[in-house]
Amino acid sequence: MGGKMLLFVSVLVGGLLWTTAGYGQDGVPDVSAIIYQQNINKLMGMMGPISGKTRYSLPNRSGELSWEVRNPRIEIGWGSAKFVADTSVKPGFMSSSPQVVGKVDVQYDAKRNKILVTLSQVGFDAYLDLFGNRPKIASIDLSSYFKQGYEFDGPILQSKAIEIPVSEYSTKIVHATPGVANLVLEPGKIVLSVPVEYAEAQSVATEVNTKPL
Numbered sequence: 001m002g003g004k005m006l007l008f009v010s011v012l013v014g015g016l017l018w019t020t021a022g023y024g025q026d027g028v029p030d031v032s033a034i035i036y037q038q039n040i041n042k043l044m045g046m047m048g049p050i051s052g053k054t055r056y057s058l059p060n061r062s063g064e065l066s067w068e069v070r071n072p073r074i075e076i077g078w079g080s081a082k083f084v085a086d087t088s089v090k091p092g093f094m095s096s097s098p099q100v101v102g103k104v105d106v107q108y109d110a111k112r113n114k115i116l117v118t119l120s121q122v123g124f125d126a127y128l129d130l131f132g133n134r135p136k137i138a139s140i141d142l143s144s145y146f147k148q149g150y151e152f153d154g155p156i157l158q159s160k161a162i163e164i165p166v167s168e169y170s171t172k173i174v175h176a177t178p179g180v181a182n183l184v185l186e187p188g189k190i191v192l193s194v195p196v197e198y199a200e201a202q203s204v205a206t207e208v209n210t211k212p213l
Helices: 037-045
Strands: 017-021 031-036 050-058 061-077 080-090 099-109 114-127 136-141 150-153 160-165 170-178 182-186 189-194 196-205
Touching (some): 031 037, 061 114, 061 136, 061 182, 080 114, 099 182, 114 189
Antiparallel strands (some): 017 031, 031 189, 061 080, 080 099, 099 114, 114 136, 114 150, 160 170, 170 196, 182 189
């Protein structure tokens, strides 16, 4: 496949990730990280147009068609996401504008604390509109342009001890431990929710100076 080759580089973009503290009651998560669709698409748009040439063949004609892909974007809905892009195809004697489609897979890598967005089966078929018939003249596979996908930082959550004053003379030590993360797709966004468990470790008495001043 001809044309200019632009590769996406996996990125760690904290600016695309919002982390908010929750309440931990009535099913509301303690911590949620949200990646918004428009921010992913802004990053994807930095790729610019992709263009190339592909051979085509018909029963009575063969040759080379030129194509260009513009405005790549992800559309996120309830429980699923898809990749789409606009195209223009010029076989030389006829032109058409099919739409690129692709599969989007979103996962959370808990060990690396990364939200992964990967694309696959990205491509489109070029058809010829000719006297009411639409014979397919070529299939263009764009998967190699998007094979690296994207990485985003998850929420920063680590087990740690927290000191809480409980009186003038003592402090309670509480351990905060993140639970199992839950990733869901909602219209226009990716939401990663994490519960946090708190357990009392010990109470520490504070030394008090009783000597007269």
